[in-house]
Amino acid sequence: MPVQLLKIIKGQSETPLPSHLQEENVQHLQEGCDHTNKYIQGVVTLSYPLTKLGDGTDFFKIVLQDSDNLCSQINSINVLIYGKMAEECAKIIRRGETVIVAGFKVVKLPTVKEDGTHGYHLEVSEEAGSAIYVCVLYECLNNFFLLCPHCIMPFQSVAPKYVYTPMNHLKDGTIVNLYGVVKFFKPPYVSKGTDYCSVVTLVDPSNVKLTCTLFNGNLDSLPKIYKVGDIVRFHRIKIREYNGQMQGITSAGFASLTFDGTVGAPVVPRTSSKVYTFMDEEQKTIEELRIWAASNISISGPAAKLSGVQPMQFFDLTCQLVGKAKVDGSSFLLKVWDGTKCPYPTWKVPVEAKDLEGEKVLLHQLRNFVVDILVYDNHVQLAESLKIGSFLRIYSIHTKQASADNEDVSHIEFHLHGGTCYGRGIGVLPESNPDVKELKAFLESVDLADSQNMESMCSMDLDGTFGNGTDLELDLQRCQQLSVTVLTDHQDLSNTELKTITNSTAPQQYRIRAKLRTYKPQKLHQSVKLHCSKCNSLQEVPDGDDFDFILRGSANTAPNPELRNTSWYESVTWTTQDQKQREIAIHFVKHDEMLQYPEDTLLMIEGGTLKEIWKLTKRFKCVIPVRSTEDDLELLDLSAPFLLQGNVKYYGCKQCSTPKPVKSLSSIAAEQQPSWEPTEIAQVLGIELLQYVFIMKFTLVDETGALNAYLFDYEKFFQIPASEILTNNFLQQKMEMTMNTLCPPGRKLGDLPWLECFIKSYNVRDATKNQVYYQIFDTTVAEDVV
């Protein structure tokens, strides 16, 4: 049986090659030697159609690439197959497959080619005693089994396996297998030809990118990529050069697996094939790629929740489809929700009731959550095919701010423009997707009954307007009735109108119900200041450059060797290897004569840079920058933070502080369990601690008038510590969302929500006049707002 299929399951063949066969390397072939008992193994990169020679003999030619020597200049060789063997091989050998050729004859060619093909070729035939083994992986086996069941010869010793080419070793005209991390992708879309198309850009640890253009008439056969950072395994992808760069394109037999790129997530391939090869070794590859990707691929995407959308942005939305409707030939409407509310009024696309598909009752129940997304052109066909209830990720939705002629208020429109720029498109997510599971759980937790109760409350308040009002009016009435802030005390006080307050003398305290017409500063980071509660001064938070400057200055003073290793701290010193030869000393404060765990340790550093100090704060509880004097360590200039803890820099008031020698810290170190609280450290060091505070000016209005009230808040109002906001993106976003809820941009006054607040009036006198100011107190943002 000259042509045999080797059944490969989990990378192993079931039976060994005949024991007399020895492997030969493509590079070491020589003419004139006996190759009866030799075999070479390679991947078929080319195969030619079966032809007949002049004498009627069947002839079949393939090009084999030595998969173990991909980098070698000469790694391919032509194999010429004659007679019955040619006929059989032509039936079953396909490009990309691994083939073993045994008992061949080596024939030298007249000239050596320069294209990587060998200077010899191999000739094989049944008559010459040759044998060809085609390594059939299990994923293809069923087809072959039907074709040629008697051919399956189990054997084991050789374990042919897929060879994966690193992206920096790709060559024009080859068909390869590869692993890569998705850096960019276009979800499958309907091409202008007959197939679906998906464009995927991959990278691998060789740091070379490869953009692949994948076509298939079956949507399911294209890789199931859901986000940047996913990992793919491509089999039999063709490499071509295009515009001076390597490009991947689907070849016959292309197959792919896709994996979640998250470190630690289960390694479960997404694929349309029911049978595929996947081994422990491949699991390891995925895990290694995940770790590589974690520090080499940026997967931070734009905002993905409706509550976080801003006008004029592009974002990806994970959502559930609850309605759809034909609009016209070139556009189609999708009604979706994600369980959060868009902070702006949203555009409702007018459609004929008969054209709207979806559960009407549900659409009504969800009307405050649902947004209309209009999709255009090439996305229409895919949108039409979507099933109501399915979970979607819509990529690169454009939020456009607009106002209709008959509206005073501007609204937000959601468009999925035509084309596929930036991966614009629609993907259907399976229910097994972790993001879908999370979304489903969230959607189930959304309390629809709650919003309905509020409506009935409104309808009572509004004395019958419920029956007449449209959905939009009801929504507005509801938001007019509810307060987005909560009083934390004095609930017994009754409301006072703003006009009454501005007409009264100060000081007094009031409960008010008003709307936030505007606020300052609009750039929220500018609202954070440092406050000294002793002298009541406010100052700007110094930036990193000031600190850097002070550190550079203090690095000029070398650490004093006499101040190392005292009874209460242990010191480590070294000199940097660079030109500056900077001396650094770190003094670790001991507790009970012992060094503590890093996360409980306070250390002092001399000669450190901004970056070094920042790194130390990640590992140790407290870092205090110091410098040497003749007889003790001392704090730096108070324009620099005297203490760093986590992300927070603590400053002292220059005016009110009287710095003490740092050995005063030893008193805290001697405590039973030193907590290293900033207030306590400040106190023993003679520092008047400055506190981070939000200072904002709110312009509040009601039916009777307006007044400006100051918000002076350490943490209570926003439920966000002012000390942490400057270094925490998440908190910044949270605060921005809160302000968008309190004062949604683009709405007219009537549509703004109510704020219930306590304010107190007070007098400020200067030489010429007395002025009354107002400050908000004992008020917090409602829990469901933040």
Place this chain on the structure above:
DNA sequence: TTAGGATTGG
């Protein structure tokens, strides 16, 4: 064949 990454129109 199709697309070959690189937003904003309805």
